[in-house]
Amino acid sequence: MFEQLKEILAGKLQVPADLITMEATPEAIELDSLAVVELSLVLDKELGIKISDDTLAEAGTVGDIVRLMEERGATL
Amino acid sequence: MPGADAVVTGIGLVSPAGIGTEANWETVCAAKPAAALDPELDGVPVRLSCRVPGFDAAALLGARRAHRLDRCVQFALVAVREALADADLDPADWDGTRVGVVLGCGLGGPATAEREHQVLREEGAQWVSPLLLAMHPVGMLAGQVAIECGARGPNLVVSTACTSGTAAIGMARDLLALGRCDIVLTGGAEAPVTPLTVAGFAQMGALSRRHDDPAGASRPFDADRDGFVAGEGAGLLVLERPEHARARGARVRARVVGYGGSADAHHITAPHPEGRGIEAAVRAALADAGASPDEVAHVNAHGTSTPLNDAAEAAVVRRVLPGGPLVTSTKGVTGHLIGAAGAVEAAYTVLAVERGLVPPTANLDRPDPGLDLDLATAPTPRRIGLALSHSIGFGGQNAVLAVAPA
Numbered sequence: 001m002f003e004q005l006k007e008i009l010a011g012k013l014q015v016p017a018d019l020i021t022m023e024a025t026p027e028a029i030e031l032d033s034l035a036v037v038e039l040s041l042v043l044d045k046e047l048g049i050k051i052s053d054d055t056l057a058e059a060g061t062v063g064d065i066v067r068l069m070e071e072r073g074a075t076l
Numbered sequence: 077m078p079g080a081d082a083v084v085t086g087i088g089l090v091s092p093a094g095i096g097t098e099a100n101w102e103t104v105c106a107a108k109p110a111a112a113l114d115p116e117l118d119g120v121p122v123r124l125s126c127r128v129p130g131f132d133a134a135a136l137l138g139a140r141r142a143h144r145l146d147r148c149v150q151f152a153l154v155a156v157r158e159a160l161a162d163a164d165l166d167p168a169d170w171d172g173t174r175v176g177v178v179l180g181c182g183l184g185g186p187a188t189a190e191r192e193h194q195v196l197r198e199e200g201a202q203w204v205s206p207l208l209l210a211m212h213p214v215g216m217l218a219g220q221v222a223i224e225c226g227a228r229g230p231n232l233v234v235s236t237a238c239t240s241g242t243a244a245i246g247m248a249r250d251l252l253a254l255g256r257c258d259i260v261l262t263g264g265a266e267a268p269v270t271p272l273t274v275a276g277f278a279q280m281g282a283l284s285r286r287h288d289d290p291a292g293a294s295r296p297f298d299a300d301r302d303g304f305v306a307g308e309g310a311g312l313l314v315l316e317r318p319e320h321a322r323a324r325g326a327r328v329r330a331r332v333v334g335y336g337g338s339a340d341a342h343h344i345t346a347p348h349p350e351g352r353g354i355e356a357a358v359r360a361a362l363a364d365a366g367a368s369p370d371e372v373a374h375v376n377a378h379g380t381s382t383p384l385n386d387a388a389e390a391a392v393v394r395r396v397l398p399g400g401p402l403v404t405s406t407k408g409v410t411g412h413l414i415g416a417a418g419a420v421e422a423a424y425t426v427l428a429v430e431r432g433l434v435p436p437t438a439n440l441d442r443p444d445p446g447l448d449l450d451l452a453t454a455p456t457p458r459r460i461g462l463a464l465s466h467s468i469g470f471g472g473q474n475a476v477l478a479v480a481p482a
Binding site: 013015030035041045 | 134139142204
């Protein structure tokens with residue numbers, strides 16, 4: 001899931017790939033409120049994983065987002 | 077309030093004539109037309125455009141930043157960085173509350189709107205980008221420039237079609253004269269080369285259809301002109317109160333000494349046949365500058381290369397400016413940048429005044445004999461005590477800036 005998220009962050013949101021680590025915070029990858037909404041949409045569109053922007057906004061690290069993706073992805 | 081000058085201390089240019097002020101000046105003085113066939117306009121009745129050569133937003137602004145900006149704003153940010161460096165201003169040092177942004181833009185971000193509209197129609201509303209309304213509206217332009225450099229003063233976009241950039245500079249000068257700001261970042265930006273926008277202009281009959289000779293398509297004041305070529309880019313000026321510029325020891329490139337605006341109140345796209353509105357704007361700019369018509373040595377004309385505009389504008393120059401100013405239209409090189417046109421041309425006017433050199437009108441092979449203007453066909457040295465930059469817009473709007481040497 002990390003690789004899929006990294007591909008989306010780098011390929012769709014144009015986050016520099018070298019900044020994307022499991023420990024990276026939303027601030028470190030410039031994931032502001034608007035980008036969180038965009039990420040929510042792209043995760044749904046590309047992977048069919050539905051995570052609301054409110055839930056994504058609570059993630060403290062990229063790793064937290066990966067865990068959310070694994071939870072939601074597993075229930076598909 | 078005559079005599080309330082504003083001084084130009086910095087210039088930034090991103091246009092079909094190049095990226096950077098010196099690249100622009102070289103191309104414009106070489107009369108090298110930018111117009112070319114545009115593969116993105118396949119299927120549109122007119123496939124000609126003037127693009128910014130080699131513009132790589134990701135390389136210039138960073139991919140992450142560029143991704144969230146319409147092309148129009150991308151041009152403006154590159155231009156404002158150059159203008160600030162040219163003015164020797166570091167936003168880390170200034171009082172941002174005293175720095176305004178007043179920019180002209182006619183269309184906002186049509187490329188963003190057209191892309192997302194296609195998503196809406198083909199994929200459904202749930203996939204429309206949440207960035208759409210942070211990118212498409214015309215007002216985002218000034219907001220993004222403010223974010224870029226911490227300009228926290230008055231923040232405005234002037235949207236009056238093809239006069240937007242000129243009117244913005246006029247309004248910026250007023251803010252300085254009223255003491256509302258010490259510095260205003262002003263000018264304009266536009267990215268109108270999209271299938272829908274170009275189709276719209278083509279359907280109006282405003283565009284050149286010289287597909288067999290793209291480089292010759294934009295030919296202001298030429299007898300064989302048949303319409304304009306849509307161009308893209310941004311022109312930024314750092315405008316300051318003279319006292320502020322003096323106190324920080326800034327180099328002054330030229331002064332904006334007058335502004336005049338008017339409306340034809342006649343027809344939504346056709347200019348008044350006798351140029352009543354543009355005449356009023358010229359006279360207002362001269363009165364504002366406290367200058368007489370015979371002092372005008374150079375005019376950077378609106379000169380779009382449409383049959384109607386060039387004839388009406390030429391009639392006004394002949395009638396109102398008895399000094400026989402040397403006239404040029406740099407649109408022969410750049411095409412028509414719509415809301416950014418007046419901003420880019422104001423910058424060229426500043427450079428002409430500063431350097432004592434009038435750039436030529438490209439493609440002027442056979443000057444329209446009915447126009448009877450003194451037109452520059454080569455870069456022409458001329459001591460310029462006062463120059464005018466004209467803009468005339470759909471909507472019947474007119475705007476004129478008066479520029480004098482430092």
